[in-house]
Amino acid sequence: MSSAASLQQWVKARNGIAANTAYKIAMAFRHASMPVIPSVHSALYVLHRSVASLWANTTRIFWYTPLFQSRLERPAKRLYCYSGMPLVLGTIAMNFGEAVRISGQATISGRAASTPTPRLVVGNNVDIGWQTTIAVGRRVEIGNNVRIAGRAFLAGYPGHPLDPAARAAGRPDTDDQIGDIILEDDVWLATGVTVSAGVRIGRGTIVAAGSVVTRDLPPGVLAAGVPAKIVRELSKDDSI
Numbered sequence: 001m002s003s004a005a006s007l008q009q010w011v012k013a014r015n016g017i018a019a020n021t022a023y024k025i026a027m028a029f030r031h032a033s034m035p036v037i038p039s040v041h042s043a044l045y046v047l048h049r050s051v052a053s054l055w056a057n058t059t060r061i062f063w064y065t066p067l068f069q070s071r072l073e074r075p076a077k078r079l080y081c082y083s084g085m086p087l088v089l090g091t092i093a094m095n096f097g098e099a100v101r102i103s104g105q106a107t108i109s110g111r112a113a114s115t116p117t118p119r120l121v122v123g124n125n126v127d128i129g130w131q132t133t134i135a136v137g138r139r140v141e142i143g144n145n146v147r148i149a150g151r152a153f154l155a156g157y158p159g160h161p162l163d164p165a166a167r168a169a170g171r172p173d174t175d176d177q178i179g180d181i182i183l184e185d186d187v188w189l190a191t192g193v194t195v196s197a198g199v200r201i202g203r204g205t206i207v208a209a210g211s212v213v214t215r216d217l218p219p220g221v222l223a224a225g226v227p228a229k230i231v232r233e234l235s236k237d238d239s240i
Helices: 003-013 017-030 038-069 164-168
Strands: 080-082 087-089 093-096 101-103 107-110 119-122 133-136 139-142 153-155 181-183 194-196 221-224 229-233
Touching (some): 003 017, 038 080, 119 133
Parallel strands (some): 087 107, 107 133
């Protein structure tokens, strides 16, 4: 054990007056904070947020957005990359519609073993939230006005084969493990939803938080659970 680690353990044990005193000093330093001066710190908070916002928008406009646009088949109008630039892994063809908003903490990956090149098609007015992963086996289609909340997972391919010997050898998943994912117009995936390969979710359907969709869902329903099941049909009152 290093001398620094030994000292840390000695202080934490608090065996003796010296160790106990050192512990109290360390705790006082850890929780130290200067007194709040409301008029001063309120103004500093506004200044901090203004500078942070200016920096975020400057980097978004002149750096993250054009770099991400270069990965698309053609530039997307009114693309909004917030909180950085999405991570793109593997070979993938991407086509985005107009007014797509995507978190810089999102990940898009294309299956390396697929032929032809995996394709992601995103419609107009789509939100793709924080820490969402879109894994494209062959094709993922996201319709117009779709909302995908944070930490969703569109699992178009698993990444590893079922056979343990093949996994240990580092071989890719097999063609029978992958499938297309289709989200029709106006679908809403709440936080933490997983959609399995080969699934189609019908227009206007809502999937509740934490659900795992393993089979097709029809249009206009609320689904929830693991695996996701239809809770009820959505009515005109829901639209209102």
